[in-house]
Amino acid sequence: MAESATPVLLDSLGKRFGATAAVTDLSLAVPAGEVFGFLGPNGAGKSTTIRLLLGLLRPTTGRAEVFGDPAGDVERAHRHLAYVPADVALWPSLTGQECLELLAGVGPGTDRGYRDELVERFALDVGKRARTYSTGNRQKVALVAAFATRAPLLVLDEPTSGLDPLMEREFRRCLAEAAERGQTVFLSSHALAEVEAVCTRVGILRAGRLVEVAGLAELRRLRRSEVTVSLARPAPELERLAGLPGVADVRWTTPLEVTLALTGPPGPVLRALGGADVLRLDVREPSLEEIFLDYYGRAAA
Numbered sequence: 238m239a240e241s242a243t244p245v246l247l248d249s250l251g252k253r254f255g256a257t258a259a260v261t262d263l264s265l266a267v268p269a270g271e272v273f274g275f276l277g278p279n280g281a282g283k284s285t286t287i288r289l290l291l292g293l294l295r296p297t298t299g300r301a302e303v304f305g306d307p308a309g310d311v312e313r314a315h316r317h318l319a320y321v322p323a324d325v326a327l328w329p330s331l332t333g334q335e336c337l338e339l340l341a342g343v344g345p346g347t348d349r350g351y352r353d354e355l356v357e358r359f360a361l362d363v364g365k366r367a368r369t370y371s372t373g374n375r376q377k378v379a380l381v382a383a384f385a386t387r388a389p390l391l392v393l394d395e396p397t398s399g400l401d402p403l404m405e406r407e408f409r410r411c412l413a414e415a416a417e418r419g420q421t422v423f424l425s426s427h428a429l430a431e432v433e434a435v436c437t438r439v440g441i442l443r444a445g446r447l448v449e450v451a452g453l454a455e456l457r458r459l460r461r462s463e464v465t466v467s468l469a470r471p472a473p474e475l476e477r478l479a480g481l482p483g484v485a486d487v488r489w490t491t492p493l494e495v496t497l498a499l500t501g502p503p504g505p506v507l508r509a510l511g512g513a514d515v516l517r518l519d520v521r522e523p524s525l526e527e528i529f530l531d532y533y534g535r536a537a538a
């Protein structure tokens with residue numbers, strides 16, 4: 238089936254629980270084929286947004302749509318999606334295989350060959366009863382079921398919290414394969430390295446509001462880089478680095494080495510360095526973790 242409408246469309250979405258505004262005026266469109274990372278600290282409103290998207294909650298304001306179908310029309314909306322919750326509950330007396338069969342009957346169709354391959358890759362013993370599974374194994378069942386569907390949209394709510402590093406690597410491969418097939422992924426996660434590795438764009442949520450939506454490269458450009466300059470000879474004239482536009486945190490670690498944080502174009506710093514005898518110039522882009530902490534550090538300040 239051709240899926241032309243936008244996979245995830247949130248328009249001025251809001252949800253209050255009594256006096257608590259869990260989500261406020263959230264507008265966002267996730268286009269087809271994107272792996273979108275949805276980030277925020279505990280209580281920021283990520284799960285509430287996902288529950289609105291799944292039609293498990295009714296919005297107080299605005300609307301949520303899945304491929305053009307209202308999220309509240311669950312029968313239609315869920316034809317387009319597969320979902321992995323943060324804590325997976327399975328039917329305790331069914332085996333893993335029986336759970337997979339049951340889950341395959343709910344979604345928009347399953348590629349059983351690929352599912353068998355995923356069972357192997359996630360080293361899942363599907364002959365055991367679900368009650369004997371650890372948290373991570375229950376998560377694997379839900380992930381295998383979701384990745385094996387042909388659902389054009391995968392909604393994953395902190396799906397790797399119970400996985401070990403090997404399985405986490407497998408998860409990343411599955412995401413890459415899903416993106417190759419053209420599936421869209423909406424991934425909420427606390428694992429910033431994971432988001433950094435797999436997502437094309439991220440949205441950052443703070444106290445129920447979306448404070449940033451940007452590609453990773455764009456986020457890095459907006460945030461500060463760490464610059465280290467090593468000199469062959471002392472250059473007292475570089476004392477003026479501290480006063481240049483976009484420059485902060487200038488530190489002389491030795492008389493021949495200076496580090497600084499730079500936001501925006503590097504021209505003024507490069508011009509200032511022009512007269513010095515520079516041996517080496519290192520520019521390190523911030524990690525997503527640093528960007529993230531920067532947002533919330535500033536919020537707390």
Ligand SMILES: Nc1ncnc2c1ncn2[C@@H]1O[C@H](COP(=O)(O)OP(=O)(O)OP(=O)(O)O)[C@@H](O)[C@H]1O
Pocket residue numbers: 254257258259277278279280281282283284285286
């Ligand atoms: N059913 C509810 N009744 C009342 N308040 C709620 C309810 N569900 C969520 N909240 C409140 O809404 C806010 C957002 O919660 P939400 O669970 O969406 O955050 P989150 O970003 O998913 O957090 P976490 O990372 O801890 O899962 C919090 O202040 C939470 O206490």
